[in-house]
Amino acid sequence: MSPKPPVWCAKCNLRIAPCDLLTVYQGANYHQDCFLRLVRDEADEKKRGQAFRPQTSSSVEFGERTKASAAPVPK
Numbered sequence: 001m002s003p004k005p006p007v008w009c010a011k012c013n014l015r016i017a018p019c020d021l022l023t024v025y026q027g028a029n030y031h032q033d034c035f036l037r038l039v040r041d042e043a044d045e046k047k048r049g050q051a052f053r054p055q056t057s058s059s060v061e062f063g064e065r066t067k068a069s070a071a072p073v074p075k
């Protein structure tokens with residue numbers, strides 16, 4: 001019975017508690033909340049057509065659930 005190793009969120013840099021929802025994305029761990037924010041940010045940037053963060057240029061595919069969860073951002 002070894003305890004799980006600590007997991008850190010790649011977005012907010014806080015530890016993700018075992019009871020928190022954990023999302024793994026491109027080899028990084030995120031709180032589900034942080035991941036949804038990340039997805040929304042990226043979608044926002046794409047909408048504006050700005051290559052704001054070069055490292056996000058790789059093809060990113062989101063599942064349908066994620067798409068549905070990314071609430072529309074008011075303009």
Ligand SMILES: [Zn+2]
Nearest residue numbers: 009012031034
């Ligand atoms: Zn986080």
